[in-house]
Amino acid sequence: MNLARREPRWAVTFSVLLALIAQVIPLPDWLSVIRPSFVALVIVYWSIYAPHAGGIFAPWLAGLSLDVFKGEVLAQNALAIALIAYITMTLHQRLRNQTLVQQSLFVFLMLMVNEVVVWGIEGWSNHHSISTPWRWIQPMIGAMLWPFIALLVGRTHTRT
Amino acid sequence: MAVFGAATSRSFGGRGPSFGFRFFCYAILSVVLMFYDRRGQEQGRGWLDTARYGLQAAIYPLQLAVNSPSAAWRWLEESFTTRETLRAEVDQLREDLRIQKLVTLRQAALEQENARLRGLNALLPNVIDKRLVGEVINAEYTQLRQRLLVNRGGTHGVFKGQPVVTGDGVLGQVFRTGPFSSEIILITDAEHGLPVQVVRSGVRTTALGTGFSTSLELPFVPHNYDVKVGDLLVTSGLDQKFPFGLPVARVTKVERDPKQPLAQIYAVPLAGIESDREVLFIWQRTDHPAAHATPEALAVEAAPPVKQP
Numbered sequence: 001m002n003l004a005r006r007e008p009r010w011a012v013t014f015s016v017l018l019a020l021i022a023q024v025i026p027l028p029d030w031l032s033v034i035r036p037s038f039v040a041l042v043i044v045y046w047s048i049y050a051p052h053a054g055g056i057f058a059p060w061l062a063g064l065s066l067d068v069f070k071g072e073v074l075a076q077n078a079l080a081i082a083l084i085a086y087i088t089m090t091l092h093q094r095l096r097n098q099t100l101v102q103q104s105l106f107v108f109l110m111l112m113v114n115e116v117v118v119w120g121i122e123g124w125s126n127h128h129s130i131s132t133p134w135r136w137i138q139p140m141i142g143a144m145l146w147p148f149i150a151l152l153v154g155r156t157h158t159r160t
Numbered sequence: 161m162a163v164f165g166a167a168t169s170r171s172f173g174g175r176g177p178s179f180g181f182r183f184f185c186y187a188i189l190s191v192v193l194m195f196y197d198r199r200g201q202e203q204g205r206g207w208l209d210t211a212r213y214g215l216q217a218a219i220y221p222l223q224l225a226v227n228s229p230s231a232a233w234r235w236l237e238e239s240f241t242t243r244e245t246l247r248a249e250v251d252q253l254r255e256d257l258r259i260q261k262l263v264t265l266r267q268a269a270l271e272q273e274n275a276r277l278r279g280l281n282a283l284l285p286n287v288i289d290k291r292l293v294g295e296v297i298n299a300e301y302t303q304l305r306q307r308l309l310v311n312r313g314g315t316h317g318v319f320k321g322q323p324v325v326t327g328d329g330v331l332g333q334v335f336r337t338g339p340f341s342s343e344i345i346l347i348t349d350a351e352h353g354l355p356v357q358v359v360r361s362g363v364r365t366t367a368l369g370t371g372f373s374t375s376l377e378l379p380f381v382p383h384n385y386d387v388k389v390g391d392l393l394v395t396s397g398l399d400q401k402f403p404f405g406l407p408v409a410r411v412t413k414v415e416r417d418p419k420q421p422l423a424q425i426y427a428v429p430l431a432g433i434e435s436d437r438e439v440l441f442i443w444q445r446t447d448h449p450a451a452h453a454t455p456e457a458l459a460v461e462a463a464p465p466v467k468q469p
Binding site for chain 2: 017020021024025026029032051055056057059064065069071073074076077078079082083086089090121125143146
C-alpha cells in the first residue's frame, strides 16, 4: 500500500507529455531528421527507475498518442515502445547499478529496436519507407542525449 | 507463474500479472489494431476510424500546445509591426482588391455570355456553394509526407475527401478528420494524384505529387500530346471530388526523350504550399455542370465502344 503511494505517477504523466510535444513540435528540416525519439527515451527512464508507476500501459498509450498525432498506422509506435519498455523493465535492476554512460549503450540498443520495429511495420503497411541513413543516426543521437535526459527527468522524483 | 518478470515480481511481490504477460496482451492488441487500421484504409470507413476520431479529440489540446510557440511568435511579431508596415499592407490589399474587382466585372459578363451560349435562360450559381476558412496548426513537408493539420474538423462539417484550396489554387484534400481538426494531404504528397486538364489544349492527365513542395509530376502523357511549358493546369473533375476548373499548377518543364514512351513533364503548384497559414475548405453544388462528374456520367464515358459488325 505504502509502495503504491510513492510511485511518481504525476512525474511520469508530465514528462511523457513533454516528450510527446518535443517529438512532434515543428523544427527546421536539418534538426528534425536527427531528432531522436524523446518518448522512447523518457519511457526507458521510467522503466528503469519506476517500472510500476506506469506499467506497460503508459508506454503503450504514449506510443498510441504518437501514432494518432503523426497520422501513422495505428499502434505501430505503441507496439515498439511497449516492447522496449518491457525489455527495459525485465532488466531494470541490473541497469540501476550501471552509470549513466554505461546505460547509454543499452539505450542505444533500445532506440534501435524501436526504429527497426517501426520500420518493419511501415514496410508491411506499404508506407513509403524512409531510405535516408538519418533514420539510423537518430538512436545514436538519442544515446548521446541519454545522460542529460536521465538527469533532467531524475530531478522530478527521488530515486528509490 | 511469472516466468518473464520473475526478477521484478520477486522484489515487489503480489502486484498482479507479470510484465511479460501484460506486454503479451498489449502486443496482441497492437497487432489487431494495426491489422484493422490497414484493412480500414483499403476498404474505406471502418469502426477504427471512429476510434481514431475520438482519439484525435483527446489529442487536440496537445496539438494546440505544440503550435503555441510559433503562434506566440507570430502574435508578437504582429503586435510589434510598425504603423508604416501596416499602412503599406493596407495599401497593397486595397490595390489587390481593385484588381480583383476588375476581374470579377469581366467574369460576370463572361458568365452571362456562357449561359447564352449554353442555351440556358438563367445564370448558373457559382459551383462553390460554401466555404470555410481554417488555420494551419501543424505542417509536415518531408519527402515522404506532405501534410497539414488544420483547426477545422467534423464539428464544422469538414468531411473526408473534401477539396482544400487557397486563394491561388488547389492545396489538397482532407485525408482524415477529427472533431476539431483535420489532416490534409497536399497535392505534392508522394502518395497523392490529382486528375488535371491542360486549359489550352484540353489534354487530360494526372498530376502526381513528388514529395517536394515546389513540384508536381505528370508522368502519363504520351509524346504527341499537346503540353507546353507555361500551360495552366486545372482540375478536371474526374476524381469525383474536386469541381472542374480550379487552377492547380503551371507547367515548368517538358522533356521528350524519344527513347522513353512517355514525356517527362513537371509543374509548379500555384498555391503557396509552404507559405500559406490559412486554407479554404469548399463545398460544391452537386447539380452544377462544373461539379465533379457523377458515377453515372463516368460510366457512360467509360463504356466499351460498340463493336462494328
